[in-house]
Every structure is written in structure tokens, then in C-alpha cells.
Amino acid sequence: MLIPPEEAPALVMEFLERSIKVVSLQLIISVRRRAIRLGVWWRVNPLRRGLLEASIQYLRRGLRFRSPRALEMLREAVIEVLTLVLMRSVRFMAFIIGSRIARALGRVVRAVELIAIGIQWLNTPPEYRTRHALEMQS
Structure with missing residues (x-):
């Protein structure tokens, strides 16, 4: 992962x-x-x-x-x-990460788009990921 x-x-x-x-x-x-x-x-x-x-x-x-x-x-x-x-489900992890990124950007998107955003983030090499994308905002 x-x-x-x-x-x-x-x-x-x-x-x-x-x-x-x-x-x-x-x-x-x-x-x-x-x-x-x-x-x-x-x-x-x-x-x-x-x-x-x-x-x-x-x-x-x-x-x-x-x-x-x-x-x-x-x-x-x-x-x-x-x-x-x-934790073994990549789709679920992508959903959680995508929802965090969408919340950080202030956007409301569908579940399918959240999964796509999360998969894109997971596929991005760690050195190119932005740190603020997953900061805790609750």
C-alpha cells in the first residue's frame, strides 16, 4: 500500500x-x-x-x-x-483519502469521484504529494 x-x-x-x-x-x-x-x-x-x-x-x-x-x-x-x-481494501482507502482531499479543497463530489481522487493520490509518488492535501480538518 x-x-x-x-x-x-x-x-x-x-x-x-x-x-x-x-x-x-x-x-x-x-x-x-x-x-x-x-x-x-x-x-x-x-x-x-x-x-x-x-x-x-x-x-x-x-x-x-x-x-x-x-x-x-x-x-x-x-x-x-x-x-x-x-485497511486491506484499496477502494475504501481511496474513498477515505479522496474525501479528505475534497474536504480540504471545500468541494462536494460524488462517491465515485472521491474514489478516483483517492486513487490518483495513492498513485502519485510520495515525493510529489502535497502535505496539506491530507491534513486533519475536522
């Missing part, structure tokens, strides 16, 4: 923290299946893996979490797994 490895997880996590508000049984199961299929499930922290496995069994019984702290822990575990899964 052409984006520096230390920047990629931060970009993906920031996007996921804004996007994921509610953690449901269906979300946990689908995230787990995709992580296993892509081979990143075993890179997840073992405690968070155990939390996700236990929560699947707990929610399948028809029970629900009431503790805000437990829900936050589940949300963080899902975000960690999705970060590992989505």
Missing part, C-alpha cells in the same frame, strides 16, 4: 468512529465472518475476540446489553476488527 502504514489505521478508525453508532448482533456476526474469511481475525486482540464471541452467544439467546460501558467496549472491538479488514 502506498499510504504510510502508520497513517492508514488512524484514517480508517476515525471514519469508523464517526460511522458506527449502534452495534447489533447482525453487525458483529458479519464483521466476524468477514475477518475470518480475509484472515485478519487472528490479528485482533484476543480479549476483544473473546468479547465478540461471547457477545454473539449472549445476543443470540435474546438477551441485551444495558451497560453503556459494555456497549462501548463492543463498539471498540468491532471498530478494531473493521479497521484491520478495511
Whole structure:
């Protein structure tokens, strides 16, 4: 991947923290299946893996979490797994980078154009990239 490895997880996590508000049984199961299929499930922290496995069994019984702290822990575990899964997707990384560049330029564009902008940035050699294109603007 052409984006520096230390920047990629931060970009993906920031996007996921804004996007994921509610953690449901269906979300946990689908995230787990995709992580296993892509081979990143075993890179997840073992405690968070155990939390996700236990929560699947707990929610399948028809029970629900009431503790805000437990829900936050589940949300963080899902975000960690999705970060590992989505970092492998060039299209997703291009979307995130393209949206950052569009936000820095003050433009509103379609998702397809965001992906194109992101792919162009990823294909640009690092010495020719502008530093201000990806500066954090939130």
C-alpha cells in the first residue's frame, strides 16, 4: 500500500468512529465472518475476540446489553476488527483519502469521484504529494 502504514489505521478508525453508532448482533456476526474469511481475525486482540464471541452467544439467546460501558467496549472491538479488514481494501482507502482531499479543497463530489481522487493520490509518488492535501480538518 502506498499510504504510510502508520497513517492508514488512524484514517480508517476515525471514519469508523464517526460511522458506527449502534452495534447489533447482525453487525458483529458479519464483521466476524468477514475477518475470518480475509484472515485478519487472528490479528485482533484476543480479549476483544473473546468479547465478540461471547457477545454473539449472549445476543443470540435474546438477551441485551444495558451497560453503556459494555456497549462501548463492543463498539471498540468491532471498530478494531473493521479497521484491520478495511485497511486491506484499496477502494475504501481511496474513498477515505479522496474525501479528505475534497474536504480540504471545500468541494462536494460524488462517491465515485472521491474514489478516483483517492486513487490518483495513492498513485502519485510520495515525493510529489502535497502535505496539506491530507491534513486533519475536522
